[in-house]
Every structure is written in structure tokens, then in C-alpha cells.
Amino acid sequence: MAWNRKVLRIDLTNGSCTSEPLNMEWAQQYLGQRGLATKYFVSEVDPKVDPLSPANKLIMTTGPLTGTPASTGGRYSVVTKGALTGAIACSNSGGYFGAELKFAGWDMIIFEGKSPKPVYLSIENDKAELKCAAHLWGTTTWHTEETIKKTHQDPQVRVCSIGRAGENGVLYACIVNDLHRAAGRSGVGTVMGSKNLKAVAVRGTSGAANIKDPKAFMAATVAGKKVLAENAVTGQGLPTYGTQVLMNVINEMGALPTRNHRDVQFEEARKISAEAMAEKRPTDGKTHLVTNAACFGCTIACGRISRIDETHFSVVNKPEYWGASGGLEYEAAWALGAANGVGDLEALQYANLICNEDGFDPISFGATVGAAMELYELGILKASDIGMEAPFGSAQALCELARMTALGEGFGKELGIGSARLCEKHGKPELSMGVKKQEFPAYDSRGIQGMGLAYATSNRGACHLRGYTVASEVLGIPVKTDPLVTEGKAGLVKAFQDATAVFDSSGLCIFTSFAWSLADIQPQIDAACEGNWTMEKLGEVGERIWNMERQFNLAAGFTAKDDDLPPRLKTEPAKTGPAKGLVNGIDKMRPEYYAERGWDTNGVPTKDTLGRLGL
Amino acid sequence: MQKSLHIDANKCTGCLQCEMACSYENHGVFNIAKSRIKVFNFEHEGRKVPYTCTQCAEAWCLNACPVDAIRIDTATGAKVVNEATCVGCKVCTIACPFGTVNYVAETGKVQKCDLCGGDPACANACPTGAITYVDADWTGLDKMRAWAGKTDTSPRASA
Numbered sequence: 001m002a003w004n005r006k007v008l009r010i011d012l013t014n015g016s017c018t019s020e021p022l023n024m025e026w027a028q029q030y031l032g033q034r035g036l037a038t039k040y041f042v043s044e045v046d047p048k049v050d051p052l053s054p055a056n057k058l059i060m061t062t063g064p065l066t067g068t069p070a071s072t073g074g075r076y077s078v079v080t081k082g083a084l085t086g087a088i089a090c091s092n093s094g095g096y097f098g099a100e101l102k103f104a105g106w107d108m109i110i111f112e113g114k115s116p117k118p119v120y121l122s123i124e125n126d127k128a129e130l131k132c133a134a135h136l137w138g139t140t141t142w143h144t145e146e147t148i149k150k151t152h153q154d155p156q157v158r159v160c161s162i163g164r165a166g167e168n169g170v171l172y173a174c175i176v177n178d179l180h181r182a183a184g185r186s187g188v189g190t191v192m193g194s195k196n197l198k199a200v201a202v203r204g205t206s207g208a209a210n211i212k213d214p215k216a217f218m219a220a221t222v223a224g225k226k227v228l229a230e231n232a233v234t235g236q237g238l239p240t241y242g243t244q245v246l247m248n249v250i251n252e253m254g255a256l257p258t259r260n261h262r263d264v265q266f267e268e269a270r271k272i273s274a275e276a277m278a279e280k281r282p283t284d285g286k287t288h289l290v291t292n293a294a295c296f297g298c299t300i301a302c303g304r305i306s307r308i309d310e311t312h313f314s315v316v317n318k319p320e321y322w323g324a325s326g327g328l329e330y331e332a333a334w335a336l337g338a339a340n341g342v343g344d345l346e347a348l349q350y351a352n353l354i355c356n357e358d359g360f361d362p363i364s365f366g367a368t369v370g371a372a373m374e375l376y377e378l379g380i381l382k383a384s385d386i387g388m389e390a391p392f393g394s395a396q397a398l399c400e401l402a403r404m405t406a407l408g409e410g411f412g413k414e415l416g417i418g419s420a421r422l423c424e425k426h427g428k429p430e431l432s433m434g435v436k437k438q439e440f441p442a443y444d445s446r447g448i449q450g451m452g453l454a455y456a457t458s459n460r461g462a463c464h465l466r467g468y469t470v471a472s473e474v475l476g477i478p479v480k481t482d483p484l485v486t487e488g489k490a491g492l493v494k495a496f497q498d499a500t501a502v503f504d505s506s507g508l509c510i511f512t513s514f515a516w517s518l519a520d521i522q523p524q525i526d527a528a529c530e531g532n533w534t535m536e537k538l539g540e541v542g543e544r545i546w547n548m549e550r551q552f553n554l555a556a557g558f559t560a561k562d563d564d565l566p567p568r569l570k571t572e573p574a575k576t577g578p579a580k581g582l583v584n585g586i587d588k589m590r591p592e593y594y595a596e597r598g599w600d601t602n603g604v605p606t607k608d609t610l611g612r613l614g615l
Numbered sequence: 616m617q618k619s620l621h622i623d624a625n626k627c628t629g630c631l632q633c634e635m636a637c638s639y640e641n642h643g644v645f646n647i648a649k650s651r652i653k654v655f656n657f658e659h660e661g662r663k664v665p666y667t668c669t670q671c672a673e674a675w676c677l678n679a680c681p682v683d684a685i686r687i688d689t690a691t692g693a694k695v696v697n698e699a700t701c702v703g704c705k706v707c708t709i710a711c712p713f714g715t716v717n718y719v720a721e722t723g724k725v726q727k728c729d730l731c732g733g734d735p736a737c738a739n740a741c742p743t744g745a746i747t748y749v750d751a752d753w754t755g756l757d758k759m760r761a762w763a764g765k766t767d768t769s770p771r772a773s774a
Binding site (some may be wrong): 067068069071096099103179204205206207208209211214218225229290291292293294295296297298299301303305306307323324325 | 660661663
């Protein structure tokens with residue numbers, strides 16, 4: 001067994017902290033983390049629940065390989081009903097928090113109810129108590145983490161927290177751990193804020209000693225690490241350039257959504273790319289990038305640690321931002337940059353720092369700014385509405401709007417509701433670039449067709465981390481497919497979605513899947529976990545998780561109509577690049593996908609499918 | 616040839632594989648709280664630094680021990696704690712200028728790096744070469760090579 005077999009249940013309403021045994025029968029069916037916590041969630045929560053009501057629950061969960069020497073074995077996830085989407089949400093984060101929770105002896109924490117006043121949860125091994133957070137409320141994630149470490153007189157305590165965005169009801173607030181890692185999407189931080197829960201502080205010294213066959217496990221993890229080290233993406237591309245390795249590649253493909261998806265190529269992409277981060281600045285002769293960094297247990301180390309240009313307008317006289325800090329990763333660089341037509345690398349890093357400091361998702365924030373800029377260019381929003389001129393390309397507007405969103409000031413309050421609600425409010429719902437009210441990430445589905453289907457059918461709204469067919473359509477992993485055609489994409493999307501659900505349930509990082517297939521993680525899981533974990537069983541677990549999430553969303557009121565893309569991607573062809581003249585073929589792919597999944601024409605899993613998966 | 620652990624902090628990514636390997640090798644568990652090597656993260660400088668015992672030639676921990684519980688492993692040169700003899704007085708933890716001998720409340724003894732008998736698990740686990748186990752007389756070799764490579768020896772146009 002690699003599970004601690006212990007669940008910590010926190011009733012925030014009455015302040016109780018209780019330990020209960022992990023449901024081991026479910027662990028065999030759903031593995032851990034995303035799958036297992038979602039099983040708990042759907043068993044305990046009414047799908048129709050208002051995400052911000054006390055009846056919603058929030059689960060922080062580890063996987064069986066979290067806190068082990070398996071490469072990247074440090075992940076944790078937050079499962080809840082998303083504040084932004086109203087769909088099942090599962091946001092995954094690295095850093096060190098997840099491993100520490102495991103070392104403290106817990107598999108997951110279930111938060112329920114709502115605290116009458118701001119609190120934080122303090123865990124020291126098997127001791128758990130809620131503490132007053134009045135002095136932390138109204139402060140940033142950075143301040144919260146630092147203050148808790150000082151108060152506990154323990155620099156080794158690990159903290160996850162919400163910033164002011166999560167307190168102020170920004171619908172895409174995230175939960176930040178270790179200063180710049182985040183459970184980023186769908187508004188999981190908003191749910192945490194609605195419960196008056198400011199932070200979780202964990203110190204664990206018990207370790208993860210309960211591995212089924214430690215010797216076989218060590219051998220399997222060593223073999224796995226070798227595969228990662230020898231792979232071009234995980235062994236060279238990601239450590240050297242980070243995820244930003246993609247900026248120029250995706251732009252060349254004509255799949256870099258630009259100015260709210262009006263364009264598919266950004267003329268200033270190079271200025272905000274990995275290559276630019278490694279060039280010496282004319283102002284101070286230093287590079288933007290300081291070093292790469294790993295999360296717990298990770299032998300890839302894709303993380304970027306950068307230092308902002310002290311002379312940049314955004315941080316003049318603000319020395320608190322001059323130190324080395326996290327960013328830029330590709331998704332944030334795209335959302336804050338190309339999506340708004342902003343080509344100022346330092347401005348993007350400033351906005352990114354604000355997102356980390358006050359805990360909100362740079363993808364949804366950046367894309368919402370993009371939508372607001374389009375509304376401004378159309379004359380629907382005026383400078384007087386926004387509080388400034390906000391044309392596409394304005395770095396000044398981006399920086400100021402980030403600050404205002406963090407604090408809930410002026411137009412920042414409107415940006416905090418996300419692009420879907422903002423565009424709806426101003427009579428232009430079609431200008432919101434997303435699915436299920438969640439904004440697209442950094443791949444235009446006119447140039448990478450499979451991603452259109454992956455977005456449309458993602459259970460947590462538009463997302464690249466539910467079925468990353470970019471791997472196949474762009475990088476040729478595991479096999480190269482043509483990004484410009486719809487043929488074969490239904491099966492490809494299903495395969496990626498099911499495999500991803502297994503990675504997300506194991507404690508490992510999905511980035512390993514550039515080099516690892518299920519065949520690489522199967523021996524690691526099987527050596528660590530009680531039971532017989534065959535390839536067949538893992539494949540079934542992935543598909544079971546996907547269908548369970550689907551069932552929750554259908555019960556929450558979503559229908560096939562929600563498995564769709566905004567009209568722009570279906571009717572306005574790409575203007576330039578290899579995909580010039582193409583729109584996304586979602587209407588052709590969707591029925592193929594439903595058939596592939598064993599769902600009826602309305603996207604509802606058939607009785608046979610559910611029966612086959614034991615649902 | 617005597618070997619020693621050599622640490623190049625510039626290569627450290629902070630993955631903590633060394634700490635996991637140390638705890639597994641010495642305690643049979645995956646628990647960084649039991650590791651004898653620690654990685655320090657200087658967040659605002661973007662620096663991560665693995666730190667452990669340097670096996671001083673004139674080891675103050677060894678000299679300070681009142682019960683001779685710390686002995687030299689002649690094969691590796693490591694200063695090794697004999698748990699059976701250690702009385703947990705902690706004087707060595709005070710004597711060590713670097714803080715790399717630490718008390719373990721659970722056992723009532725101290726622990727420090729013993730070079731795993733000559734095959735250090737941390738160095739084996741390090742994915743980036745930040746921790747290596749090299750000829751003790753030539754720990755500067757890589758640094759010398761790096762600087763030598765930067766020396767401009769190309770012929771000048773005019774002398």
C-alpha cells in the first residue's frame with residue numbers, strides 16, 4: 001500500500017477535525033488523488049449545489065505516489081464544484097505541499113460547511129486544529145505563508161493559501177502553495193474563500209514508508225527516471241526552456257491565439273518567448289531567467305525562476321517585486337501576452353507575480369482582459385468604464401488591471417467575474433473565448449483540430465490538461481497526427497483523456513507523459529500499491545474516472561450543447577499560417593467522440609458503458 | 616584514492632531526491648525529515664543549496680565526543696557515529712561549526728553523514744550532477760576545467 005489510509009475531515013461550521021479510514025475499496029477502483037477524491041465528492045455532494053454555498057465541499061488530495069521518490073511524485077489536487085464553471089473541478093499543483101501532507105500521514109482533507117470567521121488549518125502529523133486567521137485575512141499568499149512560518153517558528157512548514165482574490169470572490173481564484181505553485185483553474189480558491197478558510201499549514205515528519213515492495217519500487221522509479229532523462233522533451237527541452245519552449249513553435253504553427261482569438265499568430269511572440277527570457281536586457285545587462293527549478297521529487301525541473309527588470313514601469317519603487325520569483329510559464333506568458341497583444345515580457349512577469357501573490361489564475365485573467373480589450377476596441381466598453389484606455393497591446397492597462405483585479409477595485413471587480421459573464425453582461429456572449437465559462441489556454445483549435453474537441457468535452461471546462469493532443473498533433477508523441485484534420489481525433493482525445501485521468505490520480509505530474517506512457521508508470525504504481533495494478537486495470541480506472549466526472553456534470557445540468565466552441569472558432573477562419581482558411585471541425589468530431597465513448601447522441605453514457613465500468 | 620562528496624549548488628533544482636535517497640538508505644523509509652543532507656531554498660535569490668557534512672580532517676565532533684562514539688571509517692575517511700556507544704549528549708552538535716551533526720529525538724542519538732560506506736545514495740539519486748562523489752584531492756577539477764575553458768588563448772592579431 002502506498003496510501004496512508006487516513007482521511008482528515010474538517011467541519012468548518014462547527015470547527016471539528018476528525019480522522020476516518022480511507023475507503024480502500026474505492027482506492028482500488030479510483031487509485032487516488034483526482035479519481036478517488038472525485039469519488040468521495042460525487043458521493044457526498046448534490047450536483048446542483050451552489051459552488052459558493054456551505055453545502056459545497058472542497059477536497060485536498062494526494063496520490064499513492066505523492067511523497068515517494070518516483071520522479072515528479074509530489075503532486076496534490078483540489079477537487080470541488082468550480083466557482084467559475086459550476087462543473088466538477090480538479091486543479092493540480094506541484095511544489096512541496098502535497099508531499100508534506102503525505103508525510104504528515106494523510107491521504108486527503110475534506111473540508112465541509114463554512115467557518116463563521118476566518119481560520120486556517122494547522123496540521124502537525126496526526127494533530128490537526130483550526131486556528132484564527134483574522135490577522136491573515138486581507139493579506140496576500142506571500143504574506144500568509146511567511147507569517148505562518150514565523151508564527152509556528154518552523155521554516156519547514158509547508159503552506160497553501162488563498163490571496164485577496166479568493167477572499168474578494170474573483171471567480172477564477174486559485175490556491176497557491178510554496179509561493180508560486182498553484183492549484184490554478186476553475187476557481188477552487190474562490191470556493192476556499194467562500195468557506196472563510198485562508199490557508200492550510202502542514203508539517204509532516206512521518207514519511208511515506210508504506211510501499212508494497214520498496215525494492216521493486218526503487219528499481220521501477222530508477223528505470224522511469226532514466227527514460228525521462230533520455231527523452232528530448234523531458235531531458236532537454238523542458239529543463240532548458242521550460243514550457244515556454246512552445247511559444248515560438250506554436251506561433252509558427254499558426255495556433256497561438258492572439259487578441260482574443262482574432263488572430264492565430266502574434267507578431268511579437270519572440271519577445272515573450274523562452275529565448276527572450278535567456279537574453280541579456282539592455283537596461284541592466286542581466287537575463288530575465290535566473291534558473292530552472294523542480295517541484296518535489298521532479299527530475300525534469302521545468303519551472304522558471306526569473307527576476308523582473310527593476311527599471312520597468314510596473315515595479316519602479318516597488319522593491320518587493322525585485323527578488324527572484326516564479327514565472328513565466330508558457331500558459332501565463334500566452335494569456336497575459338499574446339491573448340491581449342502585449343509583447344512586453346517584463347509587464348507579463350509583473351502581472352504574473354500579482355496573480356501568484358494574490359492567488360488568481362493567469363489564464364482566465366489574461367483571457368478576460370483580452371475579451372475586455374475587444375469590447376473596448378468595439379466601443380462597447382469606454383475608457384470611463386475601465387478607468388483607462390485599454391486597447392489591445394497596452395502593457396500599462398494589463399499591469400494596472402492585474403492590480404485592480406487582485407484588490408477588487410473598480411473595473412477589476414468586473415474582470416473578476418471572468419470573460420463569459422463579462423461578455424454576457426455587455427451583450428456580446430460570443431466574444432468569450434472558452435467552454436463551460438472557463439477560458440481557453442494557449443492553443444488555437446483552428447490550427448490544432450484535436451484540441452477543439454478536447455476543450456469542448458473537458459469535464460472542467462476549456463483546458464489543455466485534460467487531453468493534451470498537442471503532444472501527438474505537434475510533437476509526435478506517441479505518434480504524429482496531422483493537426484489540420486479532424487479524422488481520427490475522437491479516438492485520440494478519448495485515449496489522452498483516459499490516460500491523463502490515471503496520471504492525475506497517481507501523484508505524478510502529467511508532464512512526464514511527454515516521455516512516459518501508462519506502460520512506464522504501471523510498474524511504479526504496481527510496486528507501490530496494494531493490489532494487482534495491470535495496464536488493463538489502469539486503463540479502466542482512467543475511463544471510469546472520466547465517466548464519473550461526466551455523470552456529475554450531467555446531473556449538475558450540463559448538456560451536449562455545452563460541449564461546444566464559441567462561434568468565432570467555427571465560423572471565422574484562421575487568417576494566417578499553416579491553418580489559414582480553416583475553422584475548427586467540432587460539429588464533425590463531437591458525434592464521433594460520443595460514439596467512441598459509448599455515449600448516446602446526447603452525450604449521455606449508455607447503460608452498457610456505465611455497467612462495463614462498474615458505475 | 617579517498618573520495619568526497621562534492622556539491623555544485625548551481626546545478627541544484629530543489630527536487631529533494633537526495634533527501635529521499637538518504638532517508639531510504641539509512642532508515643529504510645521515504646522521509647526527508649530523517650535525511651542527513653538538506654537542501655536549502657533561498658527563494659528570493661533563486662538559489663538552492665544542498666548541504667551536508669564535509670568530513671573535516673580534524674573533526675571537532677569527533678574530538679568533542681566524551682564517549683568516543685564518533686570514529687573514522689578508514690576506508691572512506693568518513694566520521695561515523697556508532698549508535699551503540701552514543702549517549703545522546705549532543706556535545707558534537709555544539710562542536711560542529713556547520714550544524715551537520717543533528718540529534719534524533721526518536722532514537723535519542725545523533726546522526727550525521729557517513730558517506731553510505733563509500734557509495735553515497737544522495738549522489739546516486741541526484742539527477743543533475745549537483746551532488747557528486749569524486750577524488751577528494753581534486754574536488755576543484757570541474758571548476759578549474761570550466762574556468763580554463765573560458766581562458767582566451769587565441770593568437771592576438773598584434774602582439
